Amino acid sequence: MLRVWDREVVTLSDGGVLCLDWVQPDDGVKRDGNRLVLFLPGLTGGSDDNYARMPCHIANQLGYTTVVMNYRGYGVPLKTPMLYSAANTDDLCAVLSLVRQRFPKSSIFLMGVSLGGVLVTQYLCKVSERGYESGIVGALSVSAPYDCFITKEQLELPASRVAINSPLTSIRVELFKRNIDVFTQVADELCYDVDSICKSRTLTEFDERLIAPMFGYKKWQDYYSEACTRDRLPQIKVPYLAMNAGDDPFAPDFSLPVDQFRVSPYTAMIETTAGGHIGFTDALWPSGPTLVDKVFTEYSRACFTHKMETI
Numbered sequence: 001m002l003r004v005w006d007r008e009v010v011t012l013s014d015g016g017v018l019c020l021d022w023v024q025p026d027d028g029v030k031r032d033g034n035r036l037v038l039f040l041p042g043l044t045g046g047s048d049d050n051y052a053r054m055p056c057h058i059a060n061q062l063g064y065t066t067v068v069m070n071y072r073g074y075g076v077p078l079k080t081p082m083l084y085s086a087a088n089t090d091d092l093c094a095v096l097s098l099v100r101q102r103f104p105k106s107s108i109f110l111m112g113v114s115l116g117g118v119l120v121t122q123y124l125c126k127v128s129e130r131g132y133e134s135g136i137v138g139a140l141s142v143s144a145p146y147d148c149f150i151t152k153e154q155l156e157l158p159a160s161r162v163a164i165n166s167p168l169t170s171i172r173v174e175l176f177k178r179n180i181d182v183f184t185q186v187a188d189e190l191c192y193d194v195d196s197i198c199k200s201r202t203l204t205e206f207d208e209r210l211i212a213p214m215f216g217y218k219k220w221q222d223y224y225s226e227a228c229t230r231d232r233l234p235q236i237k238v239p240y241l242a243m244n245a246g247d248d249p250f251a252p253d254f255s256l257p258v259d260q261f262r263v264s265p266y267t268a269m270i271e272t273t274a275g276g277h278i279g280f281t282d283a284l285w286p287s288g289p290t291l292v293d294k295v296f297t298e299y300s301r302a303c304f305t306h307k308m309e310t311i
Helices: 050-061 090-102 115-130 148-155 158-178 180-184 194-198 203-214 220-227 230-235 258-263 291-305
Strands: 005-011 017-023 035-040 065-069 107-113 136-142 240-245 267-272
Touching (some): 035 115, 050 065, 050 107, 107 115, 115 136, 115 240, 136 291, 148 220
Parallel strands (some): 240 267
8 A cells, every 4th residue: 555655735826735645656667647647535535545545556556647636725734715615626727737737748537536526527527618638538536426405405414414514514614723814814805704614513504604705606505506517517528437326425326417427428427326425345344445446447547548539
């Protein structure tokens, strides 16, 4: 399993910073960057999470240049009063621009888990809309929700609220508190109620009080509407594979836009009956690679080997 990351702190155009963790090859052979995997983690995750480490380890073993994009606030304090959202791909665009400058001949494979999958999906839809050129040969989205309103409803059911919603909200609030000095400087200007943000008990309360106004939305409903990707999937023009489980509390079976996946020859979905959120274990006592890791191995190899026309 991976033990060594080379952490790079990237300064963004607004003065904010995020960390890129580059996998250090364990065979001593320097990668040329011609095949590159960019991994995007979940809402509160990063490069230290097991669901990130295993596919990055596999990618390293396959000879790929591999990097994890950690979100603002992960691994380094905030420099500006800006976090990240499910509807904004500016930071991903900046990272891809940096990668393309450093490795201009690189073929890029995107892998996103949960929120990371939403951002990968958002980006690929916008690529089609705006004509970005990024050299992406394929993408894998794991446990990404496609309808944020259904996700909200499911996570506010009693059991999910206690087991999932409340703990995730606490992590988000703690991130805000750790960087509270940055936010208090602009609280009046941006109409933040710092005390109210700190008292958030659900993800939607946190989004309503901080994330929505931060990104220019009047209310959380406006933010969630733009974060939904279900109706824009046919805009994707590169090979895109989704993995979802029917019992995922974030994106249960009835919320999955299966018909939209059927419209385009570029998109496909693997739906398992069970697997929960980022689970997909295939043994009673799982160890080693999960089903996601096995799919990533075969699918990324196919995308790199049989490149379709890049964007």
